[in-house]
Amino acid sequence: MTDSTARQTWMGLLARVPARTLEEKWDEFGLEPEYTVLRQPEIGGVMVRGRAGATGAAFNIGEMTVTRCSLRLPDGEVGHGYVQGRDKSHALRAALVDALMQTDIAETLQRDLLKPLREGLEAARANRAAKAAATKVDFFTMARGED
Amino acid sequence: MYVAVKGGEAAIDNAHAWLAEERRGDVAVADLSVDQIREQLGLAVNRVMSEGSLYDAGLAALAIKQARGDMIEAIFLIRAYRTTLPRFGASRPVDTGEMLCDRRISATFKDVPGGQLLGPTFDYTHRLLNFRLAADGEAPEAPQADCGADSVPHVTGFLNREGLIQTEEDDAQDPPDLTREPMELPASRALRLQALTRADEGFVLGLAYSTQRGYARNHAFVGELRIGAVTVEMDIPELGFAIEIGEITLTECETVNQFTGSRTEPAQFTRGYGLVFGQTERKAISMALVDRALRWKELGEEDQGAPAQDEEFVLMHADNIQATGFLEHIKLPHYVDFQSELELVRRLRAETGAALSEAAK
Incomplete structure (x- = not known):
């Protein structure tokens, strides 16, 4: 069984990455593995919760759209995809990558697919953070003219 | 009928x-x-x-x-x-302390750790129409700066360290959901917050403004306003662990309000809370003010009879879909109702007319 922390990391990445980016990277990869779909891609909602005062009792903010899918590889590895939005092929691809990450091509996938995807997301985050940083207020005190 | x-x-x-x-x-x-x-x-x-x-x-x-x-x-x-979507479950409560902030300001502390980040705001613009936007093709680019690895902790956290503000305790309860069971009054704070976060912006803004003008004034300072992305995690039963299922933008407003205290209890600031999907700061600030006004009972305050303190008035009229549904139904055919009213008025008029002519004889 694969380490759940590592699996959490790649599943989270596959959920957050834009569907189109995953599709492009997957196509570049050029794999066409066989699989059996266990649960057809399904669009649903997840109720998002927050906390009163950020640390207090939980409350419901509203739902978000999520698409999920499960499949099995011929050798028995089961992959699950839970992705943000309503793109069924995104969920299917995420489930497929999740299943393949449990096989011996995991290392290659990690290097050539997941790593560039993660770097893409990190670059986008860094770009936003840099723009926010440029709007940081730099207070200075005016000369008070005390003498 | x-x-x-x-x-x-x-x-x-x-x-x-x-x-x-x-x-x-x-x-x-x-x-x-x-x-x-x-x-x-x-x-x-x-x-x-x-x-x-x-x-x-x-x-x-x-x-x-x-x-x-x-x-x-x-x-x-x-x-x-x-309503057509199957519900896969509920997320773990999002951690707004870990937000990747586009904007983060505090009106109470100038030198707040993490700094005052203005973000993409309309504040400080001159509100003059920009006619260049009418000519197309403009694609401005924002400057960037080195951001270091500053964490951006919650402002109320500092106040709390000194015990200056009331603590928000996790009650470890599954919150009620007004999309599943009809709202019952009196409502818990969790239910009120859910109703307020999806409430009509104009309605909540008007109520919040009324508290500022003196109808249940609660002396709000914006302790902190932050806008940015948070990851959403959900426990997946078939996996037996939680995964991130996405990233959403939220606006959070924490107000620091008038203090309470007595001879036995040291004075302490109180708080109001707003948390809304997307970049929606007018709504989040309004929500925090109305949340605070509705907390009068649990904070042992006086009922001033103000609209913003009246839970039934606020919660039962804040939803613009409910309101619009009932309001707009009166334009649909009510021919029969009206016919009966028409008949009644005609009969009353006839009776009055008969009585008058009787009296004139």
């Missing part, structure tokens, strides 16, 4: 066909794409997501297009769609 009436079918079909034509407008002008609405009318999209109670920018943009920009109609479309 309602009586089934037939007819009008052709009129309705033609009305809808004309609506579709009007929605499209002048065909000499390029059709507006859903992507354009999502990318360039982002704050309208955010409002539809928050009041529609469904975080999906593409759907909100489509709803705005279909509703010809009528926000409440767009929200209605999203609410209707939402």
Whole structure:
């Protein structure tokens, strides 16, 4: 069984990455593995919760759209995809990558697919953070003219 | 009283066909794409997501297009769609302390750790129409700066360290959900917050403003306002652990309000809370003020009879879809109701007329 922390990391990445980016990277990869779909891609909602005062009792903010899918590889590895939005092929691809990450091509996938995807997301985050940083207020005190 | 009436079918079909034509407008002008609405009318999209109670920018943009920009109609479309979705579950409460902040300001501390980040704000603009936007093709670029690895802790956290502000304790309860069970009063704070976060922005703004003008004044300072992205995690039963299922933008407002205290209890600031989908800061600030006003009972304050303190008044009238449904139904055929009223008035008039002519004899 694969380490759940590592699996959490790649599943989270596959959920957050834009569907189109995953599709492009997957196509570049050029794999066409066989699989059996266990649960057809399904669009649903997840109720998002927050906390009163950020640390207090939980409350419901509203739902978000999520698409999920499960499949099995011929050798028995089961992959699950839970992705943000309503793109069924995104969920299917995420489930497929999740299943393949449990096989011996995991290392290659990690290097050539997941790593560039993660770097893409990190670059986008860094770009936003840099723009926010440029709007940081730099207070200075005016000369008070005390003498 | 309602009586089934037939007819009008052709009129309705033609009305809808004309609506579709009007929605499209002048065909000499390029059709507006859903992507354009999502990318360039982002704050309208955010409002539809928050009041529609469904975080999906593409759907909100489509709803705005279909509703010809009528926000409440767009929200209605999203609410209707939402009810068709199977519910996969509920997320773990999001951690706004870990937010990747686009904007983060405090009106109470100038030198707050993490700094004052203005973000993409309308504040400090001159509110002059920019006619250059009428000429197309502008693609401005924002400057960037080194951001280091500053953490951006919550301002109320500092106050709390000194015990200067009341603590918000996790009650480890599953929160009630007004989309599943009808709202019952008195409502818990969790239920009030859910009702407020999806409430009509204008209604909540008006109520919040009324508290500032003196109807249950609660002396609010914006301790902190932050806007940015948080990851959403959910426990997946078939996996036995939680995974991140996405990333959403939220606006959070924490107000620091008038203090309470007594001879036995040291003085302490109180707080109000707003948390809303998307970049929606007017709504989040309003929500925090109204949340605080509604807490009068648990904080042992006096009932001033102000609208913002009246839970029933606030919660039962804050939803613009409920309000619009009831309001607009009165324009639909009420022929029979009206016929009976008409008959009654005619009879009363006849009786009065008869009485008057009797008296004149």
